[in-house]
Amino acid sequence: MKTYWCAMPSELVIRRSRRVSELALLTLVLFGAVICITSCGSSKQESVSQAPVSAEKESDAQSGAVAVTNEARTQANDIFSSRCAVCHGPDGLGNGPGAANLNPKPRNFHDKVWQKAVTDEEIEKAILYGGSAVGKSPLMVPNPDLQSQPAVVAALREHVRQLGAK
Numbered sequence: 001m002k003t004y005w006c007a008m009p010s011e012l013v014i015r016r017s018r019r020v021s022e023l024a025l026l027t028l029v030l031f032g033a034v035i036c037i038t039s040c041g042s043s044k045q046e047s048v049s050q051a052p053v054s055a056e057k058e059s060d061a062q063s064g065a066v067a068v069t070n071e072a073r074t075q076a077n078d079i080f081s082s083r084c085a086v087c088h089g090p091d092g093l094g095n096g097p098g099a100a101n102l103n104p105k106p107r108n109f110h111d112k113v114w115q116k117a118v119t120d121e122e123i124e125k126a127i128l129y130g131g132s133a134v135g136k137s138p139l140m141v142p143n144p145d146l147q148s149q150p151a152v153v154a155a156l157r158e159h160v161r162q163l164g165a166k
């Protein structure tokens with residue numbers, strides 16, 4: 001009888017602590033589910049907003065994820081002349097009038113070693129978010145207004161690649 005009464009409380013403690021860990025597990029699972037739902041939700045939204053872009057994709061011979069339309073190419077050429085050429089030079093040699101006082105110098109897009117090493121994603125990231133976003137100099141300025149124009153960003157990247165192919 002005595003041993004029975006002694007055993008009861010400790011068994012209760014074990015049961016209680018089991019219940020506590022079950023609760024913790026449940027909370028974790030629920031938390032995970034909430035995170036999953038939120039991230040799944042946002043990625044769904046993304047794919048919906050990108051849908052019209054990928055619909056144009058068929059005619060795109062380039063390997064990029066976004067279609068480069070002729071309209072985007074025209075816009076990109078204008079942007080290159082009006083924004084990028086100041087530093088990178090009209091032909092992308094890194095010798096624009098604004099380059100003189102810059103250190104490091106703007107990238108020379110004709111540099112074959114660089115062209116080989118850099119990915120399309122890095123080029124587009126540098127254009128959108130600036131040099132510091134790809135571990136380069138913040139003197140390479142961001143262009144946040146182009147975030148809503150992925151086709152123009154892709155066309156700028158294409159322009160940079162074409163300069164490098166010359």
Ligand code: HEC
Pocket residue numbers: 079080083084085086087088098102104105106107118122123126127131134135136137138139140141143156160
């Ligand atoms: C104020 C001068 C300036 C302007 C304007 C500018 N850049 Fe740059 N850019 C730089 C500098 C400086 C670097 C070199 C950064 C480094 O090597 O650390 C650079 C680097 C780059 C790179 C290479 C990034 C890498 O990963 O190596 C790309 C691509 C680039 N610029 C594209 C552009 C495009 C496209 C535009 C126009 C939309 C533009 N830049 C406008 C100064 C500029």
